Structures are given as structure tokens and as C-alpha cells.
Amino acid sequence: MIRNEDNWLLRVRDLTKIYGEPNENTLALTGPQFNSNQCPETDSIVACAGISFDLFPGEVLGIVGESGSGKSTVVRLLYFDMEKSAGEAMLRPYQDGQVNILDESNQKKRFIRNHLMGMVYQNPRDGLNFRFTSGGNIAEKLIMAGNLHVAQIRSRASRLLEKTEVPVQRMDDRPASFSGGMQQRVQISKAIANNPPLLFLDEVTTGLDVSVQARVLDLIRELQQDLGIAMIVVSHDLSVIRMLTDRTIVMKNGRIVESGLTDQILQDPQHAYSQLLVSSLL
Amino acid sequence: MGYVAVKGGTDAIHRAQALVEFYRLKDATAPLDIRQIQSQLRLAVDKVMGEGGLYAPEYAAIAVKQAEGEVFEAAFIMRAFRTTLERRFYSETIDTRDMFVKRKISASFREIPGGQILGPTRDYTQRILDTSKATETTEDVQKFLQAFSASIEEQKLQPVKTFGKVIDLLKAEGLLKKADEQEDRTLMDITREAIKFPAPRSARLQMLARAETGALMALGYSSMRGFGSVHPTVGELRYGSVAVHIKDPAGRVRYAGKIDVTEAEMISSVSVAKKNSIPQYTIGYGLCFGQNDSKAICMGILDSTMRHPDQTLPANDQEFVLYHSEGIESMGFTNHLKLPHYVTFQSGLKNIREAILRNGAREEEQKKKKMSESPVFISNNG
Amino acid sequence: MVENRKFVNKYNFAFIDEATKKEIRRKLLKAIAIPGYQVPYSSPEMPIARGWGTGGLHVTLAIIGPDDVFKIIDQGSDASVNACNLREFVQHMTQVKTTYDTGEATIIQTRHRITEEELKEGQIFVYQVPQPEPLRGVERYENRTRQMHGEADYAKMWVSLYESFVQHGDIMLGAGYPVMVDKRYIMAPSPIPKWDVPNLNQSKALHLFGAGREKRLYAVPPHTIVEPLEFEDVKFHPENFKGIPCYKTGYKKAFLDELYFDDGTQHYVVNDSNFLDKLLEKAAPVQHHNKYLNPSGS
Numbered sequence: 001m002i003r004n005e006d007n008w009l010l011r012v013r014d015l016t017k018i019y020g021e022p023n024e025n026t027l028a029l030t031g032p033q034f035n036s037n038q039c040p041e042t043d044s045i046v047a048c049a050g051i052s053f054d055l056f057p058g059e060v061l062g063i064v065g066e067s068g069s070g071k072s073t074v075v076r077l078l079y080f081d082m083e084k085s086a087g088e089a090m091l092r093p094y095q096d097g098q099v100n101i102l103d104e105s106n107q108k109k110r111f112i113r114n115h116l117m118g119m120v121y122q123n124p125r126d127g128l129n130f131r132f133t134s135g136g137n138i139a140e141k142l143i144m145a146g147n148l149h150v151a152q153i154r155s156r157a158s159r160l161l162e163k164t165e166v167p168v169q170r171m172d173d174r175p176a177s178f179s180g181g182m183q184q185r186v187q188i189s190k191a192i193a194n195n196p197p198l199l200f201l202d203e204v205t206t207g208l209d210v211s212v213q214a215r216v217l218d219l220i221r222e223l224q225q226d227l228g229i230a231m232i233v234v235s236h237d238l239s240v241i242r243m244l245t246d247r248t249i250v251m252k253n254g255r256i257v258e259s260g261l262t263d264q265i266l267q268d269p270q271h272a273y274s275q276l277l278v279s280s281l282l
Numbered sequence: 283m284g285y286v287a288v289k290g291g292t293d294a295i296h297r298a299q300a301l302v303e304f305y306r307l308k309d310a311t312a313p314l315d316i317r318q319i320q321s322q323l324r325l326a327v328d329k330v331m332g333e334g335g336l337y338a339p340e341y342a343a344i345a346v347k348q349a350e351g352e353v354f355e356a357a358f359i360m361r362a363f364r365t366t367l368e369r370r371f372y373s374e375t376i377d378t379r380d381m382f383v384k385r386k387i388s389a390s391f392r393e394i395p396g397g398q399i400l401g402p403t404r405d406y407t408q409r410i411l412d413t414s415k416a417t418e419t420t421e422d423v424q425k426f427l428q429a430f431s432a433s434i435e436e437q438k439l440q441p442v443k444t445f446g447k448v449i450d451l452l453k454a455e456g457l458l459k460k461a462d463e464q465e466d467r468t469l470m471d472i473t474r475e476a477i478k479f480p481a482p483r484s485a486r487l488q489m490l491a492r493a494e495t496g497a498l499m500a501l502g503y504s505s506m507r508g509f510g511s512v513h514p515t516v517g518e519l520r521y522g523s524v525a526v527h528i529k530d531p532a533g534r535v536r537y538a539g540k541i542d543v544t545e546a547e548m549i550s551s552v553s554v555a556k557k558n559s560i561p562q563y564t565i566g567y568g569l570c571f572g573q574n575d576s577k578a579i580c581m582g583i584l585d586s587t588m589r590h591p592d593q594t595l596p597a598n599d600q601e602f603v604l605y606h607s608e609g610i611e612s613m614g615f616t617n618h619l620k621l622p623h624y625v626t627f628q629s630g631l632k633n634i635r636e637a638i639l640r641n642g643a644r645e646e647e648q649k650k651k652k653m654s655e656s657p658v659f660i661s662n663n664g
Numbered sequence: 665m666v667e668n669r670k671f672v673n674k675y676n677f678a679f680i681d682e683a684t685k686k687e688i689r690r691k692l693l694k695a696i697a698i699p700g701y702q703v704p705y706s707s708p709e710m711p712i713a714r715g716w717g718t719g720g721l722h723v724t725l726a727i728i729g730p731d732d733v734f735k736i737i738d739q740g741s742d743a744s745v746n747a748c749n750l751r752e753f754v755q756h757m758t759q760v761k762t763t764y765d766t767g768e769a770t771i772i773q774t775r776h777r778i779t780e781e782e783l784k785e786g787q788i789f790v791y792q793v794p795q796p797e798p799l800r801g802v803e804r805y806e807n808r809t810r811q812m813h814g815e816a817d818y819a820k821m822w823v824s825l826y827e828s829f830v831q832h833g834d835i836m837l838g839a840g841y842p843v844m845v846d847k848r849y850i851m852a853p854s855p856i857p858k859w860d861v862p863n864l865n866q867s868k869a870l871h872l873f874g875a876g877r878e879k880r881l882y883a884v885p886p887h888t889i890v891e892p893l894e895f896e897d898v899k900f901h902p903e904n905f906k907g908i909p910c911y912k913t914g915y916k917k918a919f920l921d922e923l924y925f926d927d928g929t930q931h932y933v934v935n936d937s938n939f940l941d942k943l944l945e946k947a948a949p950v951q952h953h954n955k956y957l958n959p960s961g962s
Binding site for chain 2: 675676679680681683684687704705706707708709710711713714715716718738739740743744745746747748749751752775776777794804805806807810832833834836837838839840855856857858877879880903904919921922935
């Protein structure tokens with residue numbers, strides 16, 4: 001993978017999300033140096049501010065931080081689950097990266113989500129429709145991309161389930177009857193159904209048993225190597241970050257405090273908070 | 283006997299119509315006088331006007347008689363009648379502070395300006411069946427009216443006046459939450475336009491104003507019992523007459539008549555997630571034709587619940603509350619199940635029969651497969 | 665008491681006041697201009713209960729003129745009780761000529777069937793619609809279905825068809841099979857049997873749909889593409905009567921009613937009452953033709 005300035009897949013600049021009614025001092029009075037997301041003057045909450053980074057094709061970027069750091073917010077904004085307060089994001093495969101995808105119409109956003117992105121949530125209920133079968137969930141993605149051939153849809157769905165080690169005979173069962181780990185794997189199948197260039201993973205192993213976690217992480221790593229998808233992995237757990245990512249962003253109180261190669265951050269963290277995180281890594 | 287073609291449809295319905303009239307008249311009792319219905323069944327007439335959405339007491343009384351006392355049918359007749367009338371004017375805004383008050387109470391304060399006036403209410407009567415009503419004579423009526431008149435002490439009567447509202451007191455003290463700027467304040471006419479969701483407040487209140495009383499009671503009750511989030515206090519409940527004014531073509535405001543209405547202002551507290559914010563009060567508003575405490579109170583409850591952000595509760599869900607409390611529509615659709623549905627049913631039958639055949643064929647195949655794979659048994663019986 | 669002379673002695677032509685008729689016609693024009701799109705309208709109350717045909721009546725009464733010839737059927741029959749009630753009402757309010765003859769009618773109002781006899785240019789077919797929203801089964805909120813139509817976001821609908829096939833081996837929809845109109849809007853054709861759905865496609869007549877209780881109007885203009893939703897490999901197919909003949913006429917190509925005689929035996933008869941009458945009179949009515957209708961009658 002060649003990283004040069006122009007080769008980026010996703011470019012994010014100054015992404016910001018504030019709840020409530022900020023004033024002109026809100027940004028200046030919040031952040032890691034104040035150890036707070038909340039503006040003392042207006043009580044508005046700065047979920048994230050000034051987030052900028054580039055992601056390159058096939059690269060895995062980690063975002064790490066404690067709860068309240070804003071890491072999930074960043075990914076939810078990029079996947080259009082929430083509206084931004086400010087900032088832009090450009091995606092190369094969409095209009096050659098010339099357009100801020102966060103400002104596009106609902107219909108265009110749906111096109112981008114269906115064809116160019118995949119998302120796996122911490123809670124399978126957010127990413128799967130429990131009224132449909134697991135095959136039906138994958139079918140939804142394929143149908144949204146224009147595939148209306150049932151046999152082809154089922155064949156692709158069973159291949160995806162195989163790839164994510166879900167027993168194919170459970171394709172016509174509803175996810176409610178699956179274990180947590182299997183539900184996550186169905187979510188992953190759905191997310192990669194249309195071969196998107198970009199995949200978001202938001203705390204996908206948090207809440208699973210340790211052994212199940214390990215299997216899911218292994219699967220993700222294999223898929224990444226197999227398909228060469230670029231990923232953004234959000235986690236509060238540095239060991240997950242260590243296992244999956246090439247580069248990492250460390251967030252605290254809604255801001256980026258450090259970014260760089262994962263290995264470097266783990267060996268030689270610069271910011272006090274990163275040092276704290278790394279030192280608590282078992 | 284074979285199949286008889288259904289050719290007698292028109293005859294059948296004419297016979298049914300005649301039967302309906304027969305059931306109404308078969309006991310050959312004296313025909314009810316419309317004035318008796320209007321006067322002695324006043325509250326039925328009020329309910330029919332409220333749910334029919336038309337203030338016309340005489341026509342409502344006729345509808346009650348025509349429908350043999352079935353309030354749903356009578357309200358339906360009123361609504362259909364309304365369609366034949368041309369809309370000539372919209373009235374000027376009515377300020378209920380100008381009401382000629384017949385009843386005025388508040389549960390929020392012990393004493394209110396003008397005092398608590400119970401008015402004509404059954405709230406504090408005992409519901410004991412009064413069989414003397416069966417033998418009432420015109421003499422009894424006259425005697426009662428004379429005694430009642432005599433009991434009024436003329437010199438103690440005060441001049442008729444209007445009364446300020448309890449909520450004005452709250453407003454003056456800064457306790458009332460200011461109207462939300464985000465709220466849609468479009469003035470819609472639901473009889474002229476179909477409602478779409480989310481609906482502006484004017485549409486919600488109009489729909490509640492002519493909704494079926496029982497449906498509103500069920501939903502209001504659910505809200506108070508744990509399926510809801512609002513448990514308000516009666517700030518003020520009023521019943522009385524208000525004047526209706528219209529503007530003539532030359533722009534002059536003219537008096538058109540007066541109507542009786544019941545109005546409820548329900549107070550609930552709401553906290554605002556803002557810095558240094560204090561909890562304030564919001565008002566849930568209800569207004570309906572005639573005297574109908576239950577309806578006005580439940581309107582007020584539901585006006586508040588439908589502005590609540592928690593959408594998982596049925597009473598907070600606009601679409602749920604407004605669609606399903608519309609009495610004429612719900613009566614029509616639930617009863618439409620009586621219409622023939624045999625073609626629709628036939629379609630479904632075919633699907634199910636074919637599915638059963640497919641299932642049967644699949645099981646046969648599986649059985650055959652199993653048998654061809656299983657070992658051969660040699661029976662002792664040859 | 666003030667007598668409303670108009671009400672007591674004479675109604676406005678077609679019962680509804682002129683301003684409201686005008687509003688309904690304007691909304692119908694909008695519906696025709698956007699085939700398959702649901703247009704909200706005022707839907708005034710009628711002396712007929714909601715759910716019993718007020719929408720169909722609104723359309724008929726808004727467009728009918730003194731020279732029209734009016735036919736009305738319910739589940740295919742002119743003599744069905746509700747059809748008789750509505751026919752009387754329309755006749756009383758307009759004094760128009762009424763007929764049982766499909767060919768003679770200029771306006772045909774229907775509950776849940778299209779006539780077997782072919783519709784011609786200049787005829788208007790008016791449907792009574794209980795649920796105008798084809799997506800209501802997968803999304804209960806009006807506010808979201810409106811958005812789904814606006815964005816042509818129909819994935820949930822397609823997945824429900826897929827799930828039906830996976831569970832039962834076929835798409836288990838019966839009457840009211842959803843269609844795609846002019847390749848843009850998914851539309852509910854009212855609960856007509858699948859048998860009738862292909863006759864909407866490229867029809868010579870104008871099809872108007874009135875949902876009174878839900879307050880929506882929509883339309884399919886003549887010569888419009890109307891396609892039942894189907895997958896490339898799981899296709900739509902109408903009800904199969906397996907070459908069973910009508911016990912009265914021997915006819916095999918029409919939608920049949922299933923009957924049980926007093927002795928418990930099962931028989932089938934042509935459902936469309938006027939079509940049946942014409943067959944019995946040997947009047948050779950011309951049937952709707954579509955690609956699913958096999959000429960050999962099987």
C-alpha cells in the first residue's frame with residue numbers, strides 16, 4: 001500500500017458535533033486540558049471537535065479512548081447516523097472525492113451507505129433487523145444495491161455466512177435465536193455484502209466473552225487481509241487496537257490528543273493520556 | 283337445492299330499512315318530541331354535537347331520535363349532514379375569558395378569582411337509581427321549577443361578570459413555559475385537508491375536539507396509569523357559553539350567536555435540560571362542544587402527552603392517538619368486516635392450498651430418499 | 665327550527681358541494697400526472713360509513729355528469745347488497761342512468777375486482793380502497809412511509825417478499841398484490857385478486873383509486889406500465905384454477921367463485937356477474953387479455 005498525499009480513500013477535516021446551544025467560547029473552554037466535554041458557560045456538550053485525518057485504501061485505522069472521548073461519535077457522523085455541527089468528509093470513490101459527503105441529500109447518502117460503506121455496531125440490534133432472517137438481512141443490502149435474483153442473493157448470502165463462519169443452515173433463522181458472537185458475524189457478513197471499500201467497526205467485540213472476542217477479531221483480521229478493505233476500528237481496548245490496526249488516533253474529551261503508527265504509540269506514547277492507556281495495557 | 287343467484291340485493295336492503303323503522307315504532311308508544319330530547323337528554327345531544335363536529339342542537343336531537351339513541355350513529359349522521367353545508371365563514375378568535383360561566387373549578391388552588399363554582403355537575407351526587415323518574419308528571423315539573431325560582435334570593439344576586447384565568451396567574455409569576463419556537467404553528471383546517479405527520483398543534487387539537495370520548499378516555503387513562511408520562515392537575519375547567527363573531531364582506535365584525543363549550547387547562551411540570559434552568563409548567567389544552575368534562579380533561583392530557591419526546595408509549599404517539607380516536611372512521615372500518623370478502627378470501631385460500639401441496643411434495647421426496655437409503659429388512663412373514 | 669331547504673328538498677347535484685368537488689378533481693389531476701403517487705385530500709364525510717366505500721364515492725361524485733352511465737360492483741357482483749345501496753345513493757343524487765352492462769357504462773365503481781370484460785378507451789374505473797399504503801405491512805408510521813416513497817427506498821418491501829418465498833416456497837401475497845407503476849412508485853391496487861392485476865398494465869381505460877378513510881387519491885392513466893413486484897427468478901403468477909370449468913357455462917378462463925351446495929358438494933362459477941350473464945345469453949363478451957391468460961384455458 002503506497003501512502004502518498006493524493007492516494008487517500010477518506011479525508012476528514014475538522015469534524016465537529018456539539019449538543020445544546022454553544023457560544024463563541026464553548027470550544028475554547030472544553031477539551032482534554034479541562035478534562036471536560038461540557039461548556040461551563042452554556043452547558044452544551046462537545047462530543048467531538050476539530051477531528052481531521054486521512055485514511056488510505058486497505059489501511060486499518062484505530063480510534064481509541066475512554067467512554068465520552070467521542071470515538072463512536074466520529075464513526076456515527078461518517079456513517080450518517082447523526083448530523084454534524086461542522087466539518088467535512090470526502091470519499092474518493094464518490095465523485096472522485098470532490099464533494100463533502102456530509103452535506104449530500106438523503107438519497108445520495110443512502111447510495112453511499114449501500115455501495116461504499118459497511119458498519120458493524122456494538123449492539124447487533126442496531127445493525128440487524130430482527131424481524132428478518134439472517135439471510136434476509138444480507139439480502140436487504142444486496143437488494144439495495146440492485147440485485148433482484150433470489151437464487152443469486154441466496155448463493156452470495158451463503159458464501160458470506162461461510163466466510164464469517166456462520167453455519168449456512170441457519171441462513172433462514174432469525175438472529176434472535178443466535179448467540180452474541182454469531183449475531184456479530186451476521187452483522188459482519190451484511191456489512192461486507194457489497195464489497196465496500198470502507199468498513200466501520202464500533203466496539204464490535206465489547207460485551208462478548210473473551211474467547212468469542214478472540215474468534216471475531218481473528219475473523220476480522222482474515223477478512224481484512226483477504227479483501228483488502230480499509231477499516232476504522234473504534235475501541236476502548238488497546239489490545240484490540242494492537243491486534244487489528246496499522247495506525248491509531250487517541251481521543252480524549254472529544255479531541256485528538258495523539259496520532260501515529262500503532263506500534264510507535266504503543267512503544268513510545270507521547271501524550272500523558274496515551275501513556276496512561278498504554279501503561280494499563282496488560 | 284342448488285345455488286341461488288344473489289339478485290335480490292336491493293329488495294333485501296329495503297326490507298332491512300323497513301325493519302329498522304319497525305323496531306323503532308313497534309311498541310306504538312307516543313312519538314318523542316324533539317324538544318324533549320334536546321332538553322331532557324341534553325348531555326347526549328352535547329356528545330353528538332361534539333363528535334359530529336357540528337354545533338346544531340336541534341339537528342343533533344333529531345339524529346339521536348333517528349338513531350334510536352345510538353350515539354355513534356347519531357354523530358355519524360351529523361358528520362354526513364355537515365358535508366352538505368357550504369363553508370361561508372371562519373369565526374373570529376374566541377377568548378374564553380369572555381365566557382358566560384356556568385361552571386368553573388380548579389384543582390390546583392383552593393381559592394381562585396371568582397371562587398370555585400360547581401355549576402350543574404353530577405360529580406358530588408350519589409349514583410343511586412331514582413325510580414321516581416318513572417312516574418314524573420307535568421305537575422311535578424312545574425312544582426320543582428316554582429320552588430327553585432322561589433329559592434333564588436334576588437337581592438343577593440351579583441351583576442354578571444367574566445373571570446380571569448388561573449393560568450394568567452401562573453403566567454404573571456413567570457411559571458409558565460414559553461411556547462417552543464420549534465413547534466409548528468400552522469393553522470390548518472382538518473375538514474379541508476388531510477393530515478400528515480408530524481401534525482401541527484392546530485390539527486391535533488381539532489382532531490381531539492371531535493374525537494370519540496371513550497377512545498380519549500382510554501388513552502388518557504393509560505397515560506396516568508403507567509403506560510404514560512404525564513399526570514397533570516386540573517388548572518381550570520370551565521363550562522359556559524361563548525359568543526361567536528364573524529366578519530361580514532365589508533369587514534365589520536358581527537355577532538352570529540352563542541355556543542356552549544367545556545374547556546380544560548391541564549397543568550403539568552416539565553424540566554428543561556439547560557444551564558441554570560428551573561422546572562416550569564406547560565398547559566395541555568382541551569375544548570369541546572356542550573358539557574363534557576371527561577372529554578375536555580382527556581383532550582388536555584393527550585395534548586401534553588403528544589408533545590412528549592418518549593415515543594414508545596401509545597398515548598405519546600401522535601399517529602396512534604389521532605388515527606384511532608377518530609370515532610366515525612374506527613366504527614366504519616371495524617364494521618366493514620361485515621362486507622363480503624369472498625374474493626379476497628379465495629386468493630388467500632389458493633396460496634395456502636398450494637403451500638400445503640408443496641410441503642406435502644417435499645415430505646414425500648424426503649421420505650422416498652430415506653427409504654432408498656435405509657437397509658432392507660427381511661420379514662419373518664415372508 | 666331553521667329548515668335547511670337544500671337538505672330537505674333538493675341536494676346539490678352529486679351530493680357534495682361544488683367547492684369540494686373541485687378540490688377532489690384537482691387532486692385527481694395531480695394523481696394522474698404522477699401515476700401511483702398518493703395525493704392527500706379532504707375526504708368529506710358521507711352518509712355511508714367509513715370503510716364501506718366513501719373514497720370510491722368521492723371520486724365518482726366528483727367526476728360524474730348527467731350524461732354518464734353508472735355501474736357499480738362489489739366482489740364482482742352488481743347485485744351485492746352494498747353495491748345496491750351505493751347505486752341507489754348515486755342514482756338518487758344525480759338521476760343518472762345506471763346499468764349492469766359493463767360495455768354500456770362510462771363510469772364503473774368497484775370493490776375489489778376488475779371486470780372480466782375488457783375496458784375500453786373513454787371508460788373510467790373507480791376503485792374503493794381500504795388501505796392505500798402498500799408499505800403499511802412493513803412500516804406502520806405514515807411519516808416514514810411517505811419518506812420511503814419520496815426516496816424510492818423500497819428495500820424493506822422487497823425483503824418481505826424474499827422472506828415470504830424463503831418461508832413458504834412462494835410469495836404468499838393474495839389479493840392486493842403490490843405493483844410498480846411507471847417504474848417509479850410502488851402502489852396498492854386495492855384488494856383485487858392477482859388474477860386482475862395484469863389488466864392494469866397498458867389498459868385503455870383510466871383507473872382512479874379513492875381511499876376515503878385514509879384520505880388519499882391515486883391514479884393509473886391509460887397506457888401506463890404497471891408491473892407486479894417479482895424477482896428475476898421468482899415470478900408473479902395469478903391464481904390457478906387448473907382448468908376447472910364454471911358449472912353453469914363450462915367457461916374455463918375467468919376468475920371463479922367456490923360454492924358449497926346444500927348437499928355439501930363443491931362447485932365453481934364465474935365470479936363476474938355481468939360476464940356470466942352475457943355468457944349465458946351467448947352474447948360473446950370480449951375478455952381482458954394479458955400474458956398470463958393461456959388461450960387453451962388451463
